[in-house]
Amino acid sequence: MKFFLWVAFIHSLLAITPEEILKKVDKNLNFSSAIMNIKMEIYLPDKSVRIKKFKTWISGNNSYVEFLNKEDKHVRYLKIGKRMWIYDKEEENTFLISGHLLKQSMMGSDISYEDILETEQIYTNYDVKLIGEENLRERSCYVILLTAKVKEVNYFKRKMWIDKEQFFPLKEEIYAKNDKLLKTFEYLEIEFYKDKVYPTKSVVSDKLKIGTKTVVIIEEAIFDVEISSYYFTRRYLER
Amino acid sequence: MAYRNIKRNKRRTLLAIVSVGLSVMFIVILQGLVNGMMENIIKNSTKNETGHIKITTIDYSKQNFSSVNHIIYEPDEVVKHILKDNYISKHIEIITERIKFPVMLNNKGKNKTGICIAGDIYKEKQLLMLDKCMIEGEYLKGETIIKNRKKYREIIIGEKLAKALDLKIGDSFSLMIHGVDFGIHIPGFYIRGIFKTNLNILDENVFMINLQDAKYILNTNGGTHEILVMLKKPQEAKKIASYINNYLFQKSNYKNLIALDWETTNGWVKMMKQALRIYNLIYIGITFLGAFIITNIILMIVLERKKEIGILKSMGFKKWQILLIFTLEGVILGAVGSISGALCGVLVSWPLSIYGIDFSSSMSNMNYPMDNVIKWSIDFTNVLFSVLLGVGVSLVVSIIPSRHAARMQPTEALRSI
Numbered sequence: 313m314k315f316f317l318w319v320a321f322i323h324s325l326l327a328i329t330p331e332e333i334l335k336k337v338d339k340n341l342n343f344s345s346a347i348m349n350i351k352m353e354i355y356l357p358d359k360s361v362r363i364k365k366f367k368t369w370i371s372g373n374n375s376y377v378e379f380l381n382k383e384d385k386h387v388r389y390l391k392i393g394k395r396m397w398i399y400d401k402e403e404e405n406t407f408l409i410s411g412h413l414l415k416q417s418m419m420g421s422d423i424s425y426e427d428i429l430e431t432e433q434i435y436t437n438y439d440v441k442l443i444g445e446e447n448l449r450e451r452s453c454y455v456i457l458l459t460a461k462v463k464e465v466n467y468f469k470r471k472m473w474i475d476k477e478q479f480f481p482l483k484e485e486i487y488a489k490n491d492k493l494l495k496t497f498e499y500l501e502i503e504f505y506k507d508k509v510y511p512t513k514s515v516v517s518d519k520l521k522i523g524t525k526t527v528v529i530i531e532e533a534i535f536d537v538e539i540s541s542y543y544f545t546r547r548y549l550e551r
Numbered sequence: 552m553a554y555r556n557i558k559r560n561k562r563r564t565l566l567a568i569v570s571v572g573l574s575v576m577f578i579v580i581l582q583g584l585v586n587g588m589m590e591n592i593i594k595n596s597t598k599n600e601t602g603h604i605k606i607t608t609i610d611y612s613k614q615n616f617s618s619v620n621h622i623i624y625e626p627d628e629v630v631k632h633i634l635k636d637n638y639i640s641k642h643i644e645i646i647t648e649r650i651k652f653p654v655m656l657n658n659k660g661k662n663k664t665g666i667c668i669a670g671d672i673y674k675e676k677q678l679l680m681l682d683k684c685m686i687e688g689e690y691l692k693g694e695t696i697i698k699n700r701k702k703y704r705e706i707i708i709g710e711k712l713a714k715a716l717d718l719k720i721g722d723s724f725s726l727m728i729h730g731v732d733f734g735i736h737i738p739g740f741y742i743r744g745i746f747k748t749n750l751n752i753l754d755e756n757v758f759m760i761n762l763q764d765a766k767y768i769l770n771t772n773g774g775t776h777e778i779l780v781m782l783k784k785p786q787e788a789k790k791i792a793s794y795i796n797n798y799l800f801q802k803s804n805y806k807n808l809i810a811l812d813w814e815t816t817n818g819w820v821k822m823m824k825q826a827l828r829i830y831n832l833i834y835i836g837i838t839f840l841g842a843f844i845i846t847n848i849i850l851m852i853v854l855e856r857k858k859e860i861g862i863l864k865s866m867g868f869k870k871w872q873i874l875l876i877f878t879l880e881g882v883i884l885g886a887v888g889s890i891s892g893a894l895c896g897v898l899v900s901w902p903l904s905i906y907g908i909d910f911s912s913s914m915s916n917m918n919y920p921m922d923n924v925i926k927w928s929i930d931f932t933n934v935l936f937s938v939l940l941g942v943g944v945s946l947v948v949s950i951i952p953s954r955h956a957a958r959m960q961p962t963e964a965l966r967s968i
Contacts, residue, residue: 354733358610359620362733383732383770398727400737403768404701407727407737411662412655420733 330440330456336479340509345371345539349380349532354421357523364419374544384419390549394429399549406550421526422495422518426466437465445476448483452476467494478502480509493519505535564884567848571888572895574841575941578834579896579934583903583927585830590928592819593785595750595920598678601816602779603788604795606633609809611776612816619652619731622774623808629778632805636798642791644783647674648775650765656758658716658724665712666756669765678781681707681746681759688720688744693761696741698723703741704764709754710747718742730770738768749911749923780810788812819920834937838944841888845881845945849952853877857959864961877953878946885945889938897934903927 347369354362365380377389386401396409409416414426438458446455453473460468469487474480480502486495501513510533517525542548597603605612606629611621623629626648634640650669655662668679672691676682682690685707696703703723718724723741730736740760748754766773780795782788795810814820853860860873907926 364733384734387735398735398737400735403725403736403738405725405737405739407725409727411657413727419735420729 330442330454333442333454333456333474333479334440337474337481340479343370343505343508343510343535345369345535345537347534347537347539348530351529351531352419352421353527353529354419355523355525355527356420362420364421369539369543371539371541371544376543376548388549390544390546391429392544396425396429397546397549404550406546417518422516422521422524423526423528424466427516437462438470443471446473448473451482453482478509480511495519503530503533505533508535510535563848563851567844567884568888568891570844571838571841571885571941571945572892574837575889575892575937576896576899578837578937578940579893580899580903580927581830582834582933582937583896583900583929584925585827586928586930586933587904587907587925588921589820589823589827591921591925592823593813593817595922596817596819597785597813598680598781599750599753599920601811601813602678602777603782603785603813604780604792604810605813605816606778606780606795606799606808606810607776608807610807612809612811619729619769619776622731622771622776623778624772624774626773626775626778629799629805629808632802633778633780633795633798639791639795639798642782642784642787643780645674645677645779645781647671647678647779648762649777649779650762650769650771650775651777652728652765652769654726654728656712656716656724656726658718658722661716663712663715664756665758667760667765668757669760669762671762675759678779679753679759681748681753684746684748685744686710686747688742690744691759691761692743693763696743698741701739703739704760704768705743706740706758706760707744707746708742708758709756710745711751711755712758713742713745715755720745728768730768731772731774732770734770736768736770738764750920752920785813789814834940835944838940839948842885842941842944842948845884846948846952848884849877849881849949850955852880853952853956853959856956860956860959861961861963864959870957873959874950874953874957877956878949881949881953882942882946885949886938886942889941889945892941893934893938896937897929900927900929904929 347367349367350365352364352366354364356362363381364384366377366384367380368378369376373391373393375389375391377391379385379387386403388399388401390397390399397406398409399406409425414429415424417423418425418428437460439461441457441459442454443457444455446453453475456472456474458470458472467486468489469491471485471487472481473483475482480499481497482499484497485493486497488494496515496517496519498515498517499511499513500515501511502509503512510530511528512530512533514528515525516528606623608621608623614621630646630648633646634643647670650667652667654665654667656665657663670679672693676690688707691705691707694705696705701723708718713719716724720742723739725737725739728736728738740758746754762775765771766775780791782791789812792810792812792815799805799808799810863873904927907924909924911923
């Protein structure tokens, strides 16, 4: 009997905590800087697919985006920390996205501006619980439930399926306070860069809309490159 | 005989006439108000919202909100095609394009949802008629304004909306708008004028821009949301909308379009029509209350004239003849009361139909497409209806006591001598 108690005690010491899992995920996903070419496919019911292409320069919590597709070529985004500006070159007008506008969908996709602006490590604002282990797309996963402990978060409840081997989220479901499913993020394809991993194909689906989804594909990516801080200025945005 | 009996007790007769007359007068006045409100709502909601006929895409017509994505492409061609048909064109007074989309406005930290209406600034002078409601600044000129080397599109804005956002003439602000292509556009707007229509639905929520500006900022490729048709005879809207639907359906390019008449699309009219049914019940109720005195009077008369009834019956008068005498007495009282009541009602409603009554204080927070000053509407069909209702109800309420007289046995009646 004593032996079993000792085994259980040692096992509990060795077992990974949900906070540790999320820290590993954060470490895995965060690059100091990156330049990426991204394609966004927006699927709407009874409509042809809308394709948006953009190039983004990321450094820490800052990013700068230029659209490449013809109809949005006049649009640029600048994100500095938790603030985001849009610049319309045709109208020569800059707009700060704030308040209720953060909840709006970005370019008609299933992604909202506040999804993009989330920069903090999520486990600091959530109570984290490991609720089990499941197989997802033939990968063994930790299932983690995050419940908001502060009001200043975008979503009240999140459920994440994290690959046990790669420490990479394969799926995330987002719920409202009344347990209504709001959104799902699925990371379908991944690639490795040095000791890190990044999703090359992900699908976001806003469950409050009917029959919509947005597929985000990273077509090209360069990591840990030096990017001039000039990219992340209003002057560069409005040039 | 019935007529002679009426003259016997003049005070009692007058009481019955006044009672029926008052109820009919009240109905005529109430009808005038309700019809005035209905006409006002129809006038405002058709010219501001639905037109007499609204042509949109089928998808747009199914939306509860104005989605920017459902566009009629090449609306000029659609209009030309419609006007090519002689039958349709001879009924049309105005045909124009309109774009309508919801926006979230913000200025100096103040937020307010609003509706942008974009129309042909010249044709809209006959529809929205905002040029007649400018309280500050000017109506749209169709110009682009350059201020501090920046391009602005001119707008006119509702007085209450401008106040809520602390906007004044000459101020400018920007909006983030998702276009038809899901692209983002951030146009700058310059306030050319402030309007006050006394319609809260417009003054609190609407700002108007030039149609061409809306097409550009929404990237509609020349497309529009709605084609509004105003007819010479609005009552023919259903018939003509159905004709336009068949006509458009013959051309494959226009199979995604639908023409809807104002009675089908206008939620306010549907609501008012439902309310009218309830009002009709109220009118009947009021008439019964007014005419109920006739039952009492006839019953009193029957009891007073038992002797006469007995003599008439002994002389060979049939049941139906006795019934007719007393019923006719009630009907005459009702008819005189109804006609005089209706005349009084028209006399009271007539000045109200010219000057109206200002309900601004009670309607200041309501978002109905209804002017604050409501003018009565006198419709002679409705006046006739009130008279007939008065007479009809008087007939009904006279039958019960008259039947009592008709059923009386001659011996029993004569015994009361």
